[in-house]
Amino acid sequence: xxxxxxxxxxxxxxxxxxxxxxxxxxxxxxxxxxxxxxxxxxxxxxxxxxxxxxxxxxxxxxxxxxxxxxxxxxxxxxxxxxxxxxxxxxxxxxxxxxxxxxxxxxxxxxxxxxxxxxxxxxxxxxxxxxxxxxxxxxxxxxxxxxxxxxxxxxxxxxxxxxxxxxxxxxxxxxxxxxxxxxxxxxxxxxxxxxxxxxxxxxxxxxxxxxxxxxxxxxxxxxxxxxxxxxxxxxxxxxxxxxxxxxxxxxxxxxxxxxxxxxxxxxxxxxxxxxxxxxxxxxxxxxxxxxxxxxxxxxxxxxxxxxxxxxxxxxxxxxxx
Amino acid sequence: xxxxxxxxxxxxxxxxxxxxxxxxxxxxxxxxxxxxxxxxxxxxxxxxxxxxxxxxxxxxxxxxxxxxxxxxxxxxxxxxxxxxxxxxxxxxxxxxxxxxxxxxxxxxxxxxxxxxxxxxxxxxxxxxxxxxxxxxxxxxxxxxxxxxxxxxxxxxxxxxxxxxxxxxxxxxxxxxxxxxxxxxxxxxxxxxxxxxxxxxxxxxxxxxxxxxxxxxxxxxxxxxxxxxxxxxxxxxxxxxxxxxxxxxxxxxxxxxxxxxxxxxxxxxxxxxxxxxxxxxxxxxxxxxxxxxxxxxxxxxxxxxxxxxxxxxxxxxxxxx
Numbered sequence: 001x002x003x004x005x006x007x008x009x010x011x012x013x014x015x016x017x018x019x020x021x022x023x024x025x026x027x028x029x030x031x032x033x034x035x036x037x038x039x040x041x042x043x044x045x046x047x048x049x050x051x052x053x054x055x056x057x058x059x060x061x062x063x064x065x066x067x068x069x070x071x072x073x074x075x076x077x078x079x080x081x082x083x084x085x086x087x088x089x090x091x092x093x094x095x096x097x098x099x100x101x102x103x104x105x106x107x108x109x110x111x112x113x114x115x116x117x118x119x120x121x122x123x124x125x126x127x128x129x130x131x132x133x134x135x136x137x138x139x140x141x142x143x144x145x146x147x148x149x150x151x152x153x154x155x156x157x158x159x160x161x162x163x164x165x166x167x168x169x170x171x172x173x174x175x176x177x178x179x180x181x182x183x184x185x186x187x188x189x190x191x192x193x194x195x196x197x198x199x200x201x202x203x204x205x206x207x208x209x210x211x212x213x214x215x216x217x218x219x220x221x222x223x224x225x226x227x228x229x230x231x232x233x234x235x236x237x238x239x240x241x242x243x244x245x246x247x248x249x250x251x252x253x254x255x256x257x258x259x260x261x262x263x264x265x266x267x268x269x270x271x272x273x274x275x276x277x278x279x280x281x282x283x284x285x286x287x288x289x290x291x292x293x294x295x296x297x298x299x300x301x302x303x304x305x306x307x308x309x310x311x312x313x314x315x316x317x318x319x320x
Numbered sequence: 321x322x323x324x325x326x327x328x329x330x331x332x333x334x335x336x337x338x339x340x341x342x343x344x345x346x347x348x349x350x351x352x353x354x355x356x357x358x359x360x361x362x363x364x365x366x367x368x369x370x371x372x373x374x375x376x377x378x379x380x381x382x383x384x385x386x387x388x389x390x391x392x393x394x395x396x397x398x399x400x401x402x403x404x405x406x407x408x409x410x411x412x413x414x415x416x417x418x419x420x421x422x423x424x425x426x427x428x429x430x431x432x433x434x435x436x437x438x439x440x441x442x443x444x445x446x447x448x449x450x451x452x453x454x455x456x457x458x459x460x461x462x463x464x465x466x467x468x469x470x471x472x473x474x475x476x477x478x479x480x481x482x483x484x485x486x487x488x489x490x491x492x493x494x495x496x497x498x499x500x501x502x503x504x505x506x507x508x509x510x511x512x513x514x515x516x517x518x519x520x521x522x523x524x525x526x527x528x529x530x531x532x533x534x535x536x537x538x539x540x541x542x543x544x545x546x547x548x549x550x551x552x553x554x555x556x557x558x559x560x561x562x563x564x565x566x567x568x569x570x571x572x573x574x575x576x577x578x579x580x581x582x583x584x585x586x587x588x589x590x591x592x593x594x595x596x597x598x599x600x601x602x603x604x605x606x607x608x609x610x611x612x613x614x615x616x617x618x619x620x621x622x623x624x625x626x627x628x629x630x631x632x633x634x635x636x637x638x639x640x
Binding site for chain 1: 393471474482483491493570604
């Protein structure tokens with residue numbers, strides 16, 4: 001008997017991850033390949049879909065639906081990629097959902113990667129058992145997804161652009177003092193670099209051959225060695241993060257805030273513990289005794305698992 | 321034939337409004353009386369329920385369900401008033417929903433007044449036809465309700481406590497620089513008063529016999545007369561409001577923000593127009609071309625109409 005599989009696709013700026021799963025959600029097989037900016041999105045999409053079809057064939061099955069998590073912003077309702085800053089420019093205004101639908105001939109759901117990751121964490125990760133959560137990814141940028149009353153909030157909100165310093169640093173979006181402008185991995189590295197260029201002493205100087213190579217990971221490593229400058233940067237970041245997350249928590253009162261993405265995954269409790277302390281000092285709304293902050297449970301798989309869940313939903317929608 | 325009515329109750333710090341409606345939502349009759357802090361909540365509740373039963377009898381019907389909008393914070397799931405700052409202290413930890421349920425013998429839904437108002441505006445007011453909106457009430461304090469994907473988000477979030485000035489004015493909640501601490505009616509009056517006490521010239525001095533009597537309305541009136549000091553206060557308030565609402569809009573990308581409550585209703589376009597300008601300068605997320613800001617369509621009735629809608633839902637839940 002031919003088995004029906006769900007396809008999941010995670011399209012990011014650096015790589016594309018894909019997987020097939022059984023109807024119950026069990027992942028059967030997965031693979032990934034780097035995003036090649038020199039290829040057109042059509043070529044990349046062909047490669048992706050051929051890989052998925054091969055996986056299905058190898059396992060004596062066929063694809064019955066697909067879910068896609070893609071770097072945002074995108075138009076959820078029309079299924080179109082808009083202008084993701086971390087993707088090749090050729091992906092702008094790419095009608096991703098309809099192309100996958102017509103190519104595979106199966107129902108498809110597309111959502112931005114942070115929403116997909118929130119869904120993945122809610123169903124299979126650190127968010128299991130909670131009805132209301134906020135997922136934030138801290139990596140090159142900052143994104144977020146919201147689950148309210150067990151439902152994914154499918155709006156195109158951008159949690160990274162909550163204001164944390166009203167007249168602060170200019171953000172890539174054109175506004176000032178956004179969470180992303182002050183707390184992304186890029187921002188953490190830049191902040192450390194600025195201190196170094198201003199002449200401050202630090203172990204960071206010996207950790208890289210050129211200050212341009214500084215990353216959030218270098219800063220976190222130096223914090224673990226109690227480097228004074230790195231600790232200053234870290235405290236500032238934690239403080240800004242607490243302002244932004246504090247506003248989100250005040251507005252939504254989620255049961256839990258889940259942090260994922262490269263920076264949060266790499267730093268772990270080095271980031272989470274001071275953040276919890278600062279949040280509990282800062283947020284005083286009556287309905288919430290303490291702000292619970294957890295690390296993502298699926299590591300780098302949050303988006304892919306969420307994409308598979310979107311595929312399952314696409315199938316359910318098609319059947320009703 | 322005996323007709324079935326839905327009862328709606330709006331419990332606020334200064335008055336209690338109530339109404340009965342037909343099954344289709346049409347309001348049949350309404351009344352209100354002042355909140356008397358000297359009476360126990362049991363006495364006040366008895367008066368309310370007797371008034372509702374009289375209304376139903378006069379119209380040859382009986383109550384089949386009730387919805388209540390009450391000043392928050394409250395425990396939605398358990399139906400308990402927690403500790404509303406603007407209500408008599410005797411209402412703290414008052415098990416409102418179960419008492420109304422057992423006294424009337426009908427299903428009851430309770431939600432905080434801002435959530436009820438968001439629901440009322442969504443179904444009958446300025447929010448009709450939108451799937452995603454944020455309702456904010458600006459009066460003595462600031463509260464908010466969220467409709468996402470046509471559903472009321474029943475969390476206990478407190479929109480008034482989004483941070484707009486990280487190290488700013490201490491808020492009643494214990495945090496610093498909350499939207500409510502800087503932009504509520506109370507805050508507007510206090511800000512003007514502080515400038516006057518510091519010796520600034522203004523028409524405001526002639527508009528009240530004592531600066532203690534200054535209200536947000538006095539300040540708005542002086543803005544209409546181009547009073548320089550009042551205009552300064554107004555610009556500051558609009559700027560802080562835009563930071564707070566900007567963060568909410570960035571996070572949720574609602575189709576529309578609806579402003580209600582005494583201050584917003586009294587000021588109207590005097591507040592809304594500069595707020596729109598400032599928001600459109602401040603918010604740059606790609607998914608939203610412009611931030612739409614509308615005045616509440618139901619005036620002081622948003623909560624009561626929302627309470628009636630909650631009553632209808634209580635009936636539907638009981639039947640399924």
